[in-house]
Structure formats: structure tokens, C-alpha cells
Amino acid sequence: MAAFALGWLALWELAARAGWISRLFFPPPTTILLTLGRMLVTGNLAPALALTLYRLALGVAIGAGSGALLGWLMGSSRSVRLALDPIVTALHPLPKLAIFPIFLVLLGIGEASKVALVALTAFFPMVINTLAGVQQIDTTHWEAAANYGARGRALLQRIILPGSLPLVLVGLRLAVNGALMVTIAVEMLSAREGLGALIWLAWQTLRTEELYAVLLVIGVLGLASNSLLELTSQRLLPWKGET
Amino acid sequence: MQITYRIAKYLKVVLAVLLLAACTPIGEPATPTPAPVLVRVGVLPFMSNAILKIADAEGFFVEQGLTVELVPFRSSNDFVPLLLQGELDVAAPALTAGFFNAIARGGNVKIALPLTAFTPQDCPVVVVLARKSDVEAGKYASPAQWKGATIGISLAGAQGLPGYVVDLFLRQAGLTAQDVTLTALDPAVQGEALRSQQVDLLYAAEPWITRLLAGDDVVVLSRAEDVAPDLTSSFMVYGPSLLAEPEVGRRFATAYLNAVRQYHEGKTPRNVELVAEYAGLETELVQQVCWSDIPLDGAVNVDSIMLYQEWLHDLGLLDRLLSADEFLATGFVEVPE
Structure with a gap:
């Protein structure tokens, strides 16, 4: 795989240098790497990355946190599930970016509207996976808990949380990936800072080497967040083994 | 002797044919009708871009032997790349740093015609x-x-x-x-x-x-x-295809300026109808709003672009400053001195 990737990059480099492809739109990978280095040292990449991470972290914390809580609630209570499931099902497929102008009007043009959209994106995969996680807990566990008189907090701690955790973590992974995409998209739509804003500016100025450099950073960001979640899964679910 | 006779006979036949041809009455020189040329124009849902709708609807393009396809876009952000790739022949991209940088890096796109200008008029745009x-x-x-x-x-x-x-x-x-x-x-x-x-x-x-x-x-x-009085604020930009075919570029410019002349007749029922239909606005609103000026003579205010370019350069957005020759195409319009 690594050999294939390196070969592909070498071919790209050769094609760009030889003029077989447009260097304006497909600058050589070495140029992209040099640009990335320059942006890291002298440019505004670090503050942009920090701001994007802040929006992502805050949005995921709010969205995934509330999604998990609602998922557990819906999983534990049939009446809550019956009441809210149609609403969740109806709202989940709505294109989040299409709602952004409404958020702007409701929450203003500052950070709140951007973070709210990221949170909304993180919310749905979390609530659906958490609910599924509770629903797939084996009935014998419920029966055992009932026989031992487990209720409320004990039921949550002993049965619901550990039983649903594998799917909760899958939901968190989906939530982070979706939230990252929406964070970048929102920044492209309305922000003057952040990685998405850098992508927008790079395209506006047709400095495509900067565009690819930022895309590379986003790719690494996605890889890092997924690796972190994988590591968390291994720590919290040692019995599941490596997924 | 025999050969000389044959040559003389042959020459007589040739001479006769030539004389016959010379005596044949000559009518109008046969001008072959050129096949319509397809020109793809990237357009935005802005009122100013309705000038292209006017040119299309009133048959100004057809008069010039052009088949124009108006390709709608929501944003002008992709116009320069699409022009460079030959997907579009003409467009009105926002004059961003990307336009100048594309040329600085070897891209063959140039401003051919003015679209809107900040001409002092009764109402502000x-x-x-x-x-x-x-x-x-x-x-x-x-x-x-x-x-x-x-x-x-x-x-x-x-x-x-x-x-x-x-x-x-x-x-x-x-x-x-x-x-x-x-x-x-x-x-x-x-x-x-x-x-x-x-x-x-x-x-x-x-x-x-x-x-x-x-x-x-x-x-x-x-x-x-x-x-910024008289600043040319938007433009029609030609891509490599039209820059390589100046005759087609001239015909497009002629049709465009015919539409500008009709546009300058003001808010006539026909113009209002076309602008409203094109921009998707209510007729009443189109009658109320201030219409941008589109220079009648097809002249671009180069000085205003140079000043704007310097501002972009000062912001660090340009690879380098371009000379007017590099970003402005001439010869498509006869601009009075």
C-alpha cells in the first residue's frame, strides 16, 4: 500500500514537472510539502488549525454528549423512544449546511451558529448508535439486573453504560468524522479564520499548493482523531480486541 | 510538327475557356454561410448578467452566427479554472487575486469587455x-x-x-x-x-x-x-478558445454591445421582462432597483484595475503585479480614443 502511494506520488511529481498535467491545478507534491512547511513556520496555519480544533471539539462535546444522553434515555424508556424516534428519524437526513442560514439568523454571525451546526451534525450519529447500543444489550443482562433488583443508577452503571459502549464509541467515531467535515464546510461558507477559510482563500487566489497543503493537514487531523478513538476503544473495551 | 499542332490546339481550348469565364457575368461573390459556432458562457443569477439573456433572447448572438449556451452557476469562484480548462469560453468571474495569479502562472485568460462600472448616476448600485x-x-x-x-x-x-x-x-x-x-x-x-x-x-x-x-x-x-468613480467593477473574460479565435471573439463582442445598447434604453417593458425572468426577481422589484451601468463603448477602465491590483498585491495575495497587456485583451472592440 505504501509502495503504491509512493509510486503514485512519484508519478504525480513527474507528470507535473514534465508539464503533462497542469501545474496550476496539480502542483508537484514536493511543492505542496514545501508550502506546508512554509505555512507551518511563517504562515497562519497554526492559528487556523487551533480555531478549527476548538470549533470541532466544542461542537462534538455538545452534540455527541447530548446525543449519548438522549440515546441512553430513549434506550431505557420505551415511552421516550416512541415519542422521539420519529422526530430523530425525520431530522437526521436533513442536510445540515442547508439549515445554516437559519442558525445564522437564530444564533447570530459569531461562533455560536458555527458550533451549533457542528454539534447538530455530531448529535444524530451519536443518538442513533447509542440507542442501538442499548437495544442490542442481551435480554439476559436485563433479566439478571431485574432479578438482583438493579434500578436507576446501578442499572445505568452496570448494564446500560458497559453494554452500549461498543456502539457508543462507533457513534462517536461517526460523529467526529461528520463534525470535522461540517466544521470545514462552515468555515468555507462563513468564516474568515480556520482551515476551511484557508481552503477558500487558497482557491480564491488560485494558490493551489496552499489548498493541497491544508487538505493534507485535514487528512492528518482525521487520521489522528480516528487513531485516538481507536486507542480509546481498546482501553475501554479490552474484551473486544482490536477492531 | 504534329506535336506543335496539338499544343496549339490545346492552348486554343484553354484560351476559349478562360475567355468564356471572363465573359460570364459575375454576381455577388459567393460567401459561404459559416456554421454557427458554439460559445459556452458561464453566467450568474445577478441582474447584471441579464445582459447576456438580452443578447440571447433578442437574437444578437444568432445574428453573429453564434450559438450561445448560457451555463448557470451559483458563484463565480470556479469560472477561471473552468475557462482555463476549456469548459467555458466566456464568463464574468469576480476579479479576485486568483484571476491575476492564474495569468501570472501562465493561464491564458483575459478581460475582453466591461460588464458593470461604478458610473455616477441618479441611484446607487x-x-x-x-x-x-x-x-x-x-x-x-x-x-x-x-x-x-x-x-x-x-x-x-x-x-x-x-x-x-x-x-x-x-x-x-x-x-x-x-x-x-x-x-x-x-x-x-x-x-x-x-x-x-x-x-x-x-x-x-x-x-x-x-x-x-x-x-x-x-x-x-x-x-x-x-x-471609486468609473471603476470597472466586473468584466467579461475570454478563455483560451476565444482568445485563439479573434474573429469569434469579435462577433461575440458585437452581439454583446448590441445587447448593451438595448439595455441602455432603460427599464422598457421588454428589458424589465428579460431581466426579471433571468434573475428570477419580481417585475415590480426589477422596476424599482437601480440598474448597474454597463459601458456602451466597451471600454475598460484600466487605471482602476491597476489600482485595485496594487491593493491586492499590498495584501500579499498576488504572486506579482501584471501589466495591462497581460490581463487585457484588445482588438475585440473598436474603442474610440
Whole structure:
């Protein structure tokens, strides 16, 4: 795989240098790497990355946190599930970016509207996976808990949380990936800072080497967040083994 | 002897044919009808771009032997790449740093015709708006009082022509961009942002100006034409295909300028109908809004572009400054001296 990737990059480099492809739109990978280095040292990449991470972290914390809580609630209570499931099902497929102008009007043009959209994106995969996680807990566990008189907090701690955790973590992974995409998209739509804003500016100025450099950073960001979640899964679910 | 006779006989036949041809009455020189040339034009749903609809609907393109396909886009952001790739032949991209950088890096696109210009006229097309209550309270009695204000501007505009115009406003008062906060706004929410005090001032263009002024709680503070008179603010840009075929480029320019002449007849029922249909606006609104000026003579104000280019360069957005020859195509329009 690594050999294939390196070969592909070498071919790209050769094609760009030889003029077989447009260097304006497909600058050589070495140029992209040099640009990335320059942006890291002298440019505004670090503050942009920090701001994007802040929006992502805050949005995921709010969205995934509330999604998990609602998922557990819906999983534990049939009446809550019956009441809210149609609403969740109806709202989940709505294109989040299409709602952004409404958020702007409701929450203003500052950070709140951007973070709210990221949170909304993180919310749905979390609530659906958490609910599924509770629903797939084996009935014998419920029966055992009932026989031992487990209720409320004990039921949550002993049965619901550990039983649903594998799917909760899958939901968190989906939530982070979706939230990252929406964070970048929102920044492209309305922000003057952040990685998405850098992508927008790079395209506006047709400095495509900067565009690819930022895309590379986003790719690494996605890889890092997924690796972190994988590591968390291994720590919290040692019995599941490596997924 | 035999051979000489045969040659003489052959020459007589040739001579006869030539004489016959010479005596044949000559009518109009046969001009083969050129096959219609397909020209793909990238267009935006802006009122100014309706000039192309006029040219199309009134048959000005057909008169020039052109089959024009108007390809609709939501944003001009991709026009320059699509022109360079040959997907479009003509478009009206926003004159961003990307346009100049594309040329600096070898891209073959050039400004061929003016679209809109900040010509001083009775009504403004691009303005800075403020809340009426603030103006009545004397908050912006002088431009220096803009200091510290939050100005709403389109996202694409901050590092483009709108940002430049705002900078010109600020310069009048001895201010710089560091003295204000520019906030990127979607046009759909800009009025709400101004009214709810999320921004103090708003850079706006028609038809949004008319819509916002209808509320009677917003007023025009400054007009773009006052700080950048006669600036050519948008352009028709030719891609490599039309630059390589000057004759087609000239025919397109002729059709375009015919449409401009009709456009200059003003808000006639026909023009209003075409503009409204093209931009998807109500007829009443199209009648109310201020129409941009489109220069009749097809002349581009090169000096204004050079100044704008220098501003982009000072912001560090340009690879280098271009000479006018590099970004302006000549010869498509006969511009009077």
C-alpha cells in the first residue's frame, strides 16, 4: 500500500514537472510539502488549525454528549423512544449546511451558529448508535439486573453504560468524522479564520499548493482523531480486541 | 510538327475557356454561410448578467452566427479554472487575486469587455448601509466615526473588490482595515444582521439595497461611485478558445454591445421582462432597483484595475503585479480614443 502511494506520488511529481498535467491545478507534491512547511513556520496555519480544533471539539462535546444522553434515555424508556424516534428519524437526513442560514439568523454571525451546526451534525450519529447500543444489550443482562433488583443508577452503571459502549464509541467515531467535515464546510461558507477559510482563500487566489497543503493537514487531523478513538476503544473495551 | 499542332490546339481550348469565364457575368461573390459556432458562457443569477439573456433572447448572438449556451452557476469562484480548462469560453468571474495569479502562472485568460462600472448616476448600485437610528443619532456624521465598527461584507468580498471599496471608504477618513472588523455574511441574512446589531454597517449591492431600504429602518451611508468613480467593477473574460479565435471573439463582442445598447434604453417593458425572468426577481422589484451601468463603448477602465491590483498585491495575495497587456485583451472592440 505504501509502495503504491509512493509510486503514485512519484508519478504525480513527474507528470507535473514534465508539464503533462497542469501545474496550476496539480502542483508537484514536493511543492505542496514545501508550502506546508512554509505555512507551518511563517504562515497562519497554526492559528487556523487551533480555531478549527476548538470549533470541532466544542461542537462534538455538545452534540455527541447530548446525543449519548438522549440515546441512553430513549434506550431505557420505551415511552421516550416512541415519542422521539420519529422526530430523530425525520431530522437526521436533513442536510445540515442547508439549515445554516437559519442558525445564522437564530444564533447570530459569531461562533455560536458555527458550533451549533457542528454539534447538530455530531448529535444524530451519536443518538442513533447509542440507542442501538442499548437495544442490542442481551435480554439476559436485563433479566439478571431485574432479578438482583438493579434500578436507576446501578442499572445505568452496570448494564446500560458497559453494554452500549461498543456502539457508543462507533457513534462517536461517526460523529467526529461528520463534525470535522461540517466544521470545514462552515468555515468555507462563513468564516474568515480556520482551515476551511484557508481552503477558500487558497482557491480564491488560485494558490493551489496552499489548498493541497491544508487538505493534507485535514487528512492528518482525521487520521489522528480516528487513531485516538481507536486507542480509546481498546482501553475501554479490552474484551473486544482490536477492531 | 504534329506535336506543335496539338499544343496549339490545346492552348486554343484553354484560351476559349478562360475567355468564356471572363465573359460570364459575375454576381455577388459567393460567401459561404459559416456554421454557427458554439460559445459556452458561464453566467450568474445577478441582474447584471441579464445582459447576456438580452443578447440571447433578442437574437444578437444568432445574428453573429453564434450559438450561445448560457451555463448557470451559483458563484463565480470556479469560472477561471473552468475557462482555463476549456469548459467555458466566456464568463464574468469576480476579479479576485486568483484571476491575476492564474495569468501570472501562465493561464491564458483575459478581460475582453466591461460588464458593470461604478458610473455616477441618479441611484446607487453598491453602497454602505447603516441603521437609520444610528445615523439620526449622529453616530456616523463623519467617516472617522467608522472606527471600531463591524462591517458586514460578502465572504468572497473581503479579499476582493468589495473589500477594496470598503478600504477606499476608510482611507477617506484616514482609517485602515485594522480600524474596523470585517465580518463575512451571506446576503440572505445581511439585513437581519444589521437590524439585530450584529454588524454596524453593511456593504450591499442591488437588489438587496432596495429590499433593505423598503424596511425604512436602514439608510444609505456611502456610495461606491463616490470613492471609486468609473471603476470597472466586473468584466467579461475570454478563455483560451476565444482568445485563439479573434474573429469569434469579435462577433461575440458585437452581439454583446448590441445587447448593451438595448439595455441602455432603460427599464422598457421588454428589458424589465428579460431581466426579471433571468434573475428570477419580481417585475415590480426589477422596476424599482437601480440598474448597474454597463459601458456602451466597451471600454475598460484600466487605471482602476491597476489600482485595485496594487491593493491586492499590498495584501500579499498576488504572486506579482501584471501589466495591462497581460490581463487585457484588445482588438475585440473598436474603442474610440
